[in-house]
Amino acid sequence: MTRLERGETAKLLRSLRRGDRRALSRAITMVENDEPGADALMASLKGGPGRAFILGVTGPPGTGKSTLVDRLVQKYRGADLKVGVIAVDPSSPITGGALLGDRVRMSDLALDGGAYIRSMASRGWAGGLSRATSRAMRLLDEAGYDLVIVETVGIGQADIDVVGVAHAVLVVLMPGLGDDVQVSKAGLMEVADAYVVNKSDLDGADSMVVDILAMVKATEGRSPPVLKVSALKAEGLDRLAAVVDSFRSRLSSGDEEMKLRSTKGMIVELAKAVALQRLLLGSETRLARLAAAVLKGELSVEEAARKLAG
């Protein structure tokens, strides 16, 4: 890095810490696009995560996660917290546009300077999105946001990984989703700190709550709360906020387990990106040689893979 670049990184960080939204956007764009200065920018943030509470929100598509998140933003803005939202779509760059479209409307509502909303979608290589979202959360933290909500559109492995860096995770479901055994298959049970049964005015909400409670009881030691909410009708939000507040106060009272979990999640997501990038870059000749050996029958594909992984 040249002296000029170092100077610019320092200037960007100063503006970001002062609360300059354009500097924040610029910094997130740098990490999103993996620009040359991104590594240096992140390296200049000494120490670990700061004081922001990171809330993960995940669950199947169509359960109303965005509306729920919007309600939480309004609620916490009302309490004068600075709230940042990262809406992540690991499944498809194409839906990124639509998501952003919704968000632009919301962000108009919330454009009071204390709310920042950003969509991020997959681009280019596996691991890139995970790293970019982890870094964006860190930047929002650095910019003085009190609450950072990271929301994903689905419940694939990439979605689960993205919310794995949160201090606490809400899993959003809705009545009529069908066999709730799928919740456990999808790996949601391992990450849920609370379940939200959204669209609670629909038939079957109560029985779904009962089902989730039974499932949780049968398979886990811990017992995350199960909340009935209608984000659209603004029902059940006080109880939801109380649960989120209880998580927040655990963090602010220094809960080591919670801090460790989030920090571990961030380290793992960033380390995955390092490992994958190393694999994908700088080994093209080696890969070509290994592939040739496989085609000659000298190596099996599995052996070649182990050699490439080093």
Place this chain on the structure above:
Amino acid sequence: MTRLERGETAKLLRSLRRGDRRALSRAITMVENDEPGADALMASLKGGPGRAFILGVTGPPGTGKSTLVDRLVQKYRGADLKVGVIAVDPSSPITGGALLGDRVRMSDLALDGGAYIRSMASRGWAGGLSRATSRAMRLLDEAGYDLVIVETVGIGQADIDVVGVAHAVLVVLMPGLGDDVQVSKAGLMEVADAYVVNKSDLDGADSMVVDILAMVKATEGRSPPVLKVSALKAEGLDRLAAVVDSFRSRLSSGDEEMKLRSTKGMIVELAKAVALQRLLLGSETRLARLAAAVLKGELSVEEAARKLAG
């Protein structure tokens, strides 16, 4: 591995090579669930990929990929080829059920012993699905399938990676998808060997073909064909099959570049799984130590990640 297990693996492989569908299903389940015997099973397949032609089919959701694949299966079953299909959903384990539901109907149609259709969804850890699908393709190859179609539901990075192991890739689009610049953003242009504009009876099909041709011409040296198809109405399928046949004959006439591309893709997908698994397993103590150091301010998260990646 015990002698008994070795014996069972050998027996399973013999049955699979004889064309026993139950043995094939059992073997794919082993790699899908990452069962203890899966590594040994794959290690006992010496040498590289064999003679199966692997066709990747990807594109945005809703473009009719499944129907198109079903048509290809019928077509090639008519020509008496053994056809295997792996339908992969990296975005969500929840949609796995629905996809499988459709497929069961199709598989009834095709249940003549020469077609094998299997859905695979994400489970458990990043990298697991990529490895499982690569291995399943290899098993279909070993079981004597002439054509293996790997179809994904979306166009996220995971979908692109999954079809990266194919000898050739069809990118399926449809009229009215909107800004086709998104096709290039999504990384589809790098993988497309042919574009299919499906649902060609809808308005805008011709102009979409023109747009794709222009985009391809402007940005790439090579010029993949652009085909108008209506899978539902069985229109344009002969031309599509002719294009697929031209790819197949490139492979059977020993096209080294095509073989290398697929073999490299398989090695990379398997190597990613090795690298990620190494990161996720066996380093819990190390991770906890690194996270503690970050929380004490001795390390930044980024430094800890580089240390964990080793």
